[in-house]
Amino acid sequence: MLPNKNRPFPLSLSYASIHCCLLLSEHPVQVLFFTLLVKKMVTKKSMVSVHSMLTAVSSKPVGSGETHPLSVLDHAMGLHTLHVVFYYKKNPFGIFDVDPLRISLSEVLCLYPQVTGRLTRGESGKWSVKCNDAGVRVLRAKVEVSMDEWLRSADGSEEKDLTFWEEIPEEPRTWSPFRIQVNEFEGGGVAFGLSCTHMNADPTSITMLFKSWIENHRQEPIEHPPLFDSATLHHQHAPNTGTKSDIYYATKPNAEIPSVKMVTATFRFSDSAIKKWLGEVRDQCAKATPFELLASLFWTRVAHLKAPKNDRKHSLSICLDFRRIVQPPISLGYFGNALHFSLLTLNEEEMDDVGKLGHVVELVHRHISDVGEGEVWSAVDWLESQKEEGGKYAPPFRMYGPELTCVSMEHMIIGHGSLMFPASFKSGEKPVHVACHVGNVRGEGLIVVLPSAEEGLARTVMVTLPEEEMPELCEDQAIQCLQPTMVISGR
Amino acid sequence: MPPVLPDFSNSVKLKYVKLGYQYLVNHILYLLMIPVMVGILIEALRLGPDEILSLWRSLHFDLVQILCSSFLIIFIATVYFMSKPRTIYLVDYACYKPPVTCRVPFSTFMEHSRLILKDKPKSVEFQMRILERSGLGEETCLPPAIHYIPPKPTMEAARGEAELVIFSVMDSLFKKTGLKPKDIDILIVNCSLFSPTPSLSAMVINKYKLRSNIKSFNLSGMGCSAGLISIDLARDLLQVHPNSNAVVVSTEIITPNYYQGNERAMLLPNCLFRMGGAAILLSNRRSQRWLAKYRLVHVVRTHKGADDKAYRCVFEEEDREGKVGINLSKDLMAIAGEALKSNITTIGPLVLPASEQLLFLLTLIGRKIFNPKWKPYIPDFKQAFEHFCIHAGGRAVIDELQKNLQLSAEHVEASRMTLHRFGNTSSSSLWYEIGYIEAKGRMRRGDRVWQIAFGSGFKCNSAVWKCNRTIKKPTDSPWADCIDRYPVHIPEVVKL
Numbered sequence: 006m007l008p009n010k011n012r013p014f015p016l017s018l019s020y021a022s023i024h025c026c027l028l029l030s031e032h033p034v035q036v037l038f039f040t041l042l043v044k045k046m047v048t049k050k051s052m053v054s055v056h057s058m059l060t061a062v063s064s065k066p067v068g069s070g071e072t073h074p075l076s077v078l079d080h081a082m083g084l085h086t087l088h089v090v091f092y093y094k095k096n097p098f099g100i101f102d103v104d105p106l107r108i109s110l111s112e113v114l115c116l117y118p119q120v121t122g123r124l125t126r127g128e129s130g131k132w133s134v135k136c137n138d139a140g141v142r143v144l145r146a147k148v149e150v151s152m153d154e155w156l157r158s159a160d161g162s163e164e165k166d167l168t169f170w171e172e173i174p175e176e177p178r179t180w181s182p183f184r185i186q187v188n189e190f191e192g193g194g195v196a197f198g199l200s201c202t203h204m205n206a207d208p209t210s211i212t213m214l215f216k217s218w219i220e221n222h223r224q225e226p227i228e229h230p231p232l233f234d235s236a237t238l239h240h241q242h243a244p245n246t247g248t249k250s251d252i253y254y255a256t257k258p259n260a261e262i263p264s265v266k267m268v269t270a271t272f273r274f275s276d277s278a279i280k281k282w283l284g285e286v287r288d289q290c291a292k293a294t295p296f297e298l299l300a301s302l303f304w305t306r307v308a309h310l311k312a313p314k315n316d317r318k319h320s321l322s323i324c325l326d327f328r329r330i331v332q333p334p335i336s337l338g339y340f341g342n343a344l345h346f347s348l349l350t351l352n353e354e355e356m357d358d359v360g361k362l363g364h365v366v367e368l369v370h371r372h373i374s375d376v377g378e379g380e381v382w383s384a385v386d387w388l389e390s391q392k393e394e395g396g397k398y399a400p401p402f403r404m405y406g407p408e409l410t411c412v413s414m415e416h417m418i419i420g421h422g423s424l425m426f427p428a429s430f431k432s433g434e435k436p437v438h439v440a441c442h443v444g445n446v447r448g449e450g451l452i453v454v455l456p457s458a459e460e461g462l463a464r465t466v467m468v469t470l471p472e473e474e475m476p477e478l479c480e481d482q483a484i485q486c487l488q489p490t491m492v493i494s495g496r
Numbered sequence: 497m498p499p500v501l502p503d504f505s506n507s508v509k510l511k512y513v514k515l516g517y518q519y520l521v522n523h524i525l526y527l528l529m530i531p532v533m534v535g536i537l538i539e540a541l542r543l544g545p546d547e548i549l550s551l552w553r554s555l556h557f558d559l560v561q562i563l564c565s566s567f568l569i570i571f572i573a574t575v576y577f578m579s580k581p582r583t584i585y586l587v588d589y590a591c592y593k594p595p596v597t598c599r600v601p602f603s604t605f606m607e608h609s610r611l612i613l614k615d616k617p618k619s620v621e622f623q624m625r626i627l628e629r630s631g632l633g634e635e636t637c638l639p640p641a642i643h644y645i646p647p648k649p650t651m652e653a654a655r656g657e658a659e660l661v662i663f664s665v666m667d668s669l670f671k672k673t674g675l676k677p678k679d680i681d682i683l684i685v686n687c688s689l690f691s692p693t694p695s696l697s698a699m700v701i702n703k704y705k706l707r708s709n710i711k712s713f714n715l716s717g718m719g720c721s722a723g724l725i726s727i728d729l730a731r732d733l734l735q736v737h738p739n740s741n742a743v744v745v746s747t748e749i750i751t752p753n754y755y756q757g758n759e760r761a762m763l764l765p766n767c768l769f770r771m772g773g774a775a776i777l778l779s780n781r782r783s784q785r786w787l788a789k790y791r792l793v794h795v796v797r798t799h800k801g802a803d804d805k806a807y808r809c810v811f812e813e814e815d816r817e818g819k820v821g822i823n824l825s826k827d828l829m830a831i832a833g834e835a836l837k838s839n840i841t842t843i844g845p846l847v848l849p850a851s852e853q854l855l856f857l858l859t860l861i862g863r864k865i866f867n868p869k870w871k872p873y874i875p876d877f878k879q880a881f882e883h884f885c886i887h888a889g890g891r892a893v894i895d896e897l898q899k900n901l902q903l904s905a906e907h908v909e910a911s912r913m914t915l916h917r918f919g920n921t922s923s924s925s926l927w928y929e930i931g932y933i934e935a936k937g938r939m940r941r942g943d944r945v946w947q948i949a950f951g952s953g954f955k956c957n958s959a960v961w962k963c964n965r966t967i968k969k970p971t972d973s974p975w976a977d978c979i980d981r982y983p984v985h986i987p988e989v990v991k992l
Contacts, residue, residue, distance in 0.1 A: 059644040060604055064596035066634040102640035103660065107597040123603075138634070139603040179607045 052149045052159065053166035053188060060140040060181070061107065063114035063121055067138040073119055074133040075204055076238050077388045078342040083132070083401030085203035086444030088168040089211050092152060092437045096195040097430040098187070101145065106430055109222035110185075114141065117214060117231055119205070119340065124177040129397040132204060134182075142181040144169060145189070152194030156438060160495030161269025161469070164440060168198035207342045208414065208441055209326055214340075216427040223430065229338035237335055238343075240382045250384035253322075253348040258402040262447040265471045270479060271440065272468065272489040274299065276461040282487060283462070289363030290370050295462045296454045297373065300411045301365040303452050303468060305356045306481045307409055310474050311449065317353040320408040322346050323373065326416045327381045337416075337424070345381050346404060347372070362483075373413075406448030414441075414455050423456035438492065440467060450474075465492075518879070521851035582738070582780040584731050585788035586961065587675075590668035591928050592661050592747070592773040593974035594637035601634045602627060602992055605767075612646055612756075619758040626767045628989045631891035631912065635978070636770040636919035641751045654690050654751040655699075661747050661773040662696065663703055669775040672972065675741065677704040682733050682742035683712040684726045686923055688952075689812075690749035691716035700745065711737075719810065719951025720887055722746065723923030724959050727778070728795040734780040741781070747773030748922035755821035762821030768890055772921025772928065790945070790961040794846050798839040800954045806831045810952035829896055835956035836900060839948070840875075843958055847880040847944075877901050880944065881960075884908065885929040887949040888915035897948070913982050917975075923949070928974065932982070935975040939967040 098104050114121050118136040125135045146167070148155060169184040182205050186198035199211050206214070210231075217227045279295045286293055300323070308319040327345045328335040335343060349372045356365055391399040417424045426435045441453050450470040457463035466489075470478060478484070479491065520527065540548065609623050639660075641653035662685070669675065683706065685697040695714035700706070711733060715722050723746035730742040750769055755762045779788070800806040809825040845853060852875040859873035877884075884907045886897050894915065898908045910929040918928050926947045933939055943963040950956050970976070 057644055057648070059640075060608065061597065061643075062599050062601055062604055064599065066601060102656070103595070103597075108595055111596045111599075137603040138601040139607050140601070179610045 051166050052155070052163060053146050054149075055144050055146040055186070057145040059143050059145075061110055061114065061143045061185070062140040063118070063138065064108070064111040065115050067118045067121065067136050070135065070137055071118075072125065072133045072135045073122070073233060074127075074131060076341055077398065078238065078344070078385060079204045080132060080398045081388050081401055082203035082207075082342050082344075082404055084403055084445050085405060086170065086172075086200060087203045087206065087208060087211060088165070088170070088198065088200040088442040088444065089208060089215075090164065090167050090199075090438075090440040090442075091197045091215060091427075092156070092439070093195050093197070093429050094152065094193070094434060094437050095429065095432050096189055096193050097432070098189075098195070101187075106222055109430075110218055113214075113218045113221040113227075116217065116227070117340070119233055120183050120214065123180070124173065124182055124202075124204075126177075131398055134205070139181070142169075142184045144184060144186040146186055148188050148190045148196075150190065151192045152190040152196075152437070155190060156492045158495065159493050161271070161442075161467075161493060163495075164269070164493050165442060167196050168200040168442070170200070170444060173202055203342070203443070206340060207326070207344050208412075209328070209337060209343070209417065210340045212417065212425050213338055216424060219427045219430055223428075223433075229336060231340045232336050232338045233340050237339055238341075238385060240331070240378075240385075248380055248383040250345070250347060250380050251387045253346070254384055254387050257404065258399070260403065260407045260448075262403065262407045264447060267446060267450070267469050268472050268475050269442065269467055269469045270475055270494040271492045272466045272484070273457060273492055274464050274466065274487050274489050276459055276463040278487045278489075279462040279464065286363035286366050290367040293366045293370055294415060295464050296413045296415045297366050297369045299454050299464055299466055300413075300452065301362060301369050302484065302487070303466065304369075304409060304411065305362060305365055306478060306483055307450065307452075307468075307470065307474070308353075308356055309481075310477050313353075318350050319353060319356055320348055320350045321369075322348055322405075322408045322410040323369070323376075324405070324410055324412040325373065325376060326413070329416050330376065331378045331381055344404075345376065345384055346410070347376050347380065348408065403445065403447055405443055405446045405451055409449040409452065410446070411452040412441075412443075412454065414453070418456055421460050423460070425456050426458065439465070440493070442467070442469075518849070518851040521854055522849045524850065582735055583785075584734055584792040585779050585781075585784045585964070586790040586792065587777040587779050587784055587788045588669070588673045589774055589776040589789075589927055589930075590665050590672055591924065591931050591974050592665045592668075592771075594661075594771050598637035598640060598643070598771060599635055600638045600643075600770075602990070606992060608645060613758050616758040619760060619763060622760045623763055623767055624992055626764060628992050629891065630767055631894075631915045631986050632768070632770075632919050633916040633984075633986075635917055637772075638754075639749075639751045639771050642754050647754050647756070649752050649754055649756075651692065651752070654749055655692065657751045657771070658687070658690065658692075658696055658699065658747075658749050659703075661749070661771065662700060662745055662775075665745065665747075665773045665775040666700065666704065666743075668972070669743070669777060673777050675743075675777060677706055679741055680706055680710060680743050681737060681740035682730060683710055683745075684715065684730055684742065685713070685745045685747075686715040686718065686722040686726045687747050687749055688717055688719050688722055688922065689753045690751075696745075719953060719955065720748075720889060720920075720922045720925075721949035721951030721955045721957040723774070723926060724795060724947065724949050724957040725797065725955075726923075727776070727792070727959055728797060728957075730778050731792060731795060734778065737780075739781050740779070742778040744776045744778065745773070746776070746923040746927070748924070753820075753822070755819065757815045757817055757819035757821060759815040759819075759821060759823075761823050761825075762815060764824055765822050768920040770919025770921055772918050772924045774924035774927035776927065786965070788964050789967060791964050793944070793960040793962050794843065795959045796839060796843045796846070796957070798835060798842060798956045800831065800835045800838065800956075803831075803954075806835070806954040809954055829892055831954050832893060832950050832956070833896060833900060835950065835954050836897065836948070839956040839958055840877075840901075843960070844875055847946075847960055848875050848877070849879055852876055852879055874900070874902065877946070878903070878907070881946040882940075882943040883910070883930075883933050883938070883945045885926045885933075885945060885947040886911040887947075888912075888918075888920055888925040888929065889950060890920060891915065893950065909983050912986060913984070916984060916986055917978065917982070931970075931973045931975055932979070934967045935969055935973055935979040936982075937969045939963050941966045 097106060119134045121138055121140050122134040122136040123139055124132055126132055167188050168186055174180050183201045188196040199215055213229050220227050282298060283293055304321045324344055324346050326343055328337055328343050425439050428435055437458055439455060441455055446469055453467045455465045457465045606624055609620050613619050639657040641648045683697050687696055697712040697714040715726055718725055726744045730744050734740055734742055750771055755766050809828050809831050811823045813823055814820050856873050856875050863870045886894055888911050894908055894911045910932045913932055914925055914928045941963055945961045947959045
């Protein structure tokens with residue numbers, strides 16, 4: 006039942022295989038190499054060990070046991086999972102079983118009956134959440150190292166151990182779609198790893214859930230109470246076909262993506278560095294945001310690394326949260342998916358030169374400004390139109406990919422601070438770091454631009470690329486010009 | 497009524513005949529004494545004051561006779577008052593309200609059951625059927641260790657639960673009564689299935705720094721009726737020690753006894769037993785006469801252990817895989833019925849009014865002498881008590897007793913609602929039931945309460961309390977936040 010976090014190679018098997026190879030092989034050097042490789046695999050053990058799993062329930066019974074159908078956008082995200090990690094320097098838990106934090110979690114779960122429910126599949130294959138009051142799984146894990154050591158030396162794949170990774174089983178009746186993993190570091194320090202299927206929530210929703218828990222514990226009013234009304238995604242616009250979104254989304258189901266091992270690295274850019282570079286591109290793009298700057302920078306550098314394409318074009322899929330784009334704006338408390346993916350394609354010549362960065366920033370800025378309500382609703386309509394006979398939704402396809410995808414969390418930045426860095430339960434300190442992973446990303450890669458612990462224009466960028474491209478990106482001079490700090494990147 | 501007069505059984509007139517009969521027999525002494533007193537008064541008035549004075553002088557009282565008579569009267573009065581048992585007062589009691597994190601909704605319980613017993617779908621089905629018909633609600637609580645998958649029943653977790661429940665309930669009792677820990681003279685803790693060393697009573701003494709000459713007792717292994725056994729023990733001790741306070745703590749620690757196997761008869765307690773506890777303050781101090789809530793009238797204990805079937809009907813043993821659990825036999829209800837009959841036979845003469853006792857006696861004589869086929873007369877206990885607290889052992893127990901004692905739905909409401917809200921909390925369930933009646937504002941001065949509990953062995957114990965003062969709705973009881981929702985209708989089968 007507990008996920009097996011160790012990745013050991015059975016010791017006896019490895020040595021037996023080495024002996025076999027020595028006997029059969031004619032190339033001792035190759036054998037030696039193989040031995041060393043196997044040894045490395047044998048000794049590689051996860052620093053995170055999950056020791057308990059329990060269920061947290063809401064403080065009051067849910068009552069009616071309604072079934073809440075998931076929206077068409079939720080269905081479209083069906084292949085992906087979402088994982089967000091909040092790192093805090095001080096562990097707020099005393100004795101875990103009787104801590105007041107558990108009580109405030111139970112109280113806040115009363116507001117989120119969908120989080121304590123279970124997924125069910127209707128006859129037409131449509132997913133819905135049955136609000137049956139079953140509760141949320143909470144896992145407890147211990148990390149062998151201190152938090153500073155972790156931030157310095159762990160890598161992206163180890164960070165995955167801080168949250169729970171499992172696909173929806175065939176029979177999800179007893180499977181909790183939401184998981185909260187409490188990881189306790191040596192010497193104090195705690196990381197809350199929240200994970201869920203992307204069908205149930207997007208990064209904004211899951212952050213708001215965590216924030217509501219903290220607000221309830223600190224006895225503050227909940228700033229963004231949850232809204233579950235699926236009617237929120239219905240709109241009054243006339244259906245508009247043939248827009249850019251329609252064309253883009255239509256390419257996705259047919260994309261063939263090879264499966265390659267992906268690794269993640271995290272870059273931290275300081276407020277001063279971003280400010281300086283925004284100043285540099287000001288004459289080409291006066292109103293550039295840090296997201297546009299970083300998206301353009303990473304896009305150009307990643308494109309540089311990739312093998313040249315036949316059509317000499319590069320594409321970037323920009324993922325925006327449309328809660329604030331549509332009119333009237335949807336509350337940030339809306340619990341569900343509200344993401345819009347749009348494609349920007351440029352020729353290779355436009356992107357090649359480092360000096361052209363400002364130009365790319367300008368193009369990205371213009372593209373984002375052009376994404377309006379019409380585009381958003383036409384994408385939703387297109388997804389609706391893909392329903393098969395009998396009202397069955399089409400099977401989900403990979404929304405993050407195959408092109409390089411860049412996710413913006415700029416909507417979470419309000420004023421000087423951000424909603425992704427909620428003050429801690431008891432001490433009121435802000436998180437040291439926040440990370441966001443998406444499961445089942447294939448293709449060219451994923452770039453997530455998150456707010457940083459340092460306020461203002463500082464940003465944290467999490468880049469997921471195929472394994473062989475990552476070392477080159479980390480050394481890239483253009484990126485190094487902004488003096489990033491690398492965290493959780495295994496160096 | 498005996499079947500000799502079947503035609504009248506539905507007649508309204510019979511009700512008035514019955515009432516008339518009851519008034520006649522219950523107040524026979526008054527009815528006889530009033531004519532006599534009236535006769536004397538008329539005679540005295542007729543004689544006139546002078547005649548009475550001359551009658552008085554003719555008796556020739558002298559000083560010695562008067563002195564001896566008065567000494568005799570004083571002596572008899574002293575012997576009477578010295579040998580009268582001390583009145584035991586229940587000053588107040590506190591019940592445990594578990595934290596909301598311990599709540600176990602049906603869906604969570606079934607989900608855990610499916611995950612832990614994934615190779616035994618029949619056992620899971622069995623648990624589901626039991627839970628559907630159990631009469632429990634969605635707000636019952638299990639201790640924190642049982643919320644883990646798989647459960648973590650370590651000794652440390654069991655001690656943790658004991659500390660959580662007992663200390664919480666003791667703090668509540670101190671707050672309600674203003675009792676100082678140093679004033680406790682007698683401490684009795686009963687917890688059937690968890691008995692560590694040092695005992696739970698030692699744990700309480702350590703936490704609250706009680707006096708070194710305290711009389712402490714720890715009762716374990718005595719089942720769900722141990723609460724009343726502790727009250728009986730406290731009563732006996734309070735007869736011997738004048739001017740004392742006794743604290744009785746009744747609880748059941750579930751953590752170490754959660755059955756981890758898949759034998760069906762042993763999975764039943766998992767579905768019914770829930771976290772709970774109560775602390776009761778008893779006193780024999782005369783200063784508590786006006787402050788105490790109740791006065792203890794009778795405690796009657798019946799033990800059917802001499803019968804082998806009764807002895808084995810609730811039996812803790814290992815299953816085929818070596819996992820320990822409590823085996824409930826199929827004839828539990830029949831044995832409970834027998835034990836109840838025994839108990840009623842003893843308590844009946846103590847509490848029933850004369851009218852009921854006379855009827856019972858007449859029927860008994862009739863059955864022995866005239867016709868053994870006469871149905872035995874079941875005395876109407878509703879005449880003797882205003883409130884009934886039947887141990888919330890399970891829906892079947894309450895149904896059985898309601899049928900046997902011919903009680904109405906309102907009489908068993910306290911038991912059913914306690915089962916719904918708190919589950920079977922073993923020995924403390926009687927106190928939650930009394931708490932329900934108080935929270936509903938139904939407890940008046942002079943009301944008599946009958947607490948009945950069954951326990952392994954097989955035992956049936958009862959206690960009779962008389963309410964000392966009308967009790968206002970309490971604000972700090974575990975029922976305070978939910979009493980307005982009760983009573984709820986509990987369906988026969990809840991669809992899961």
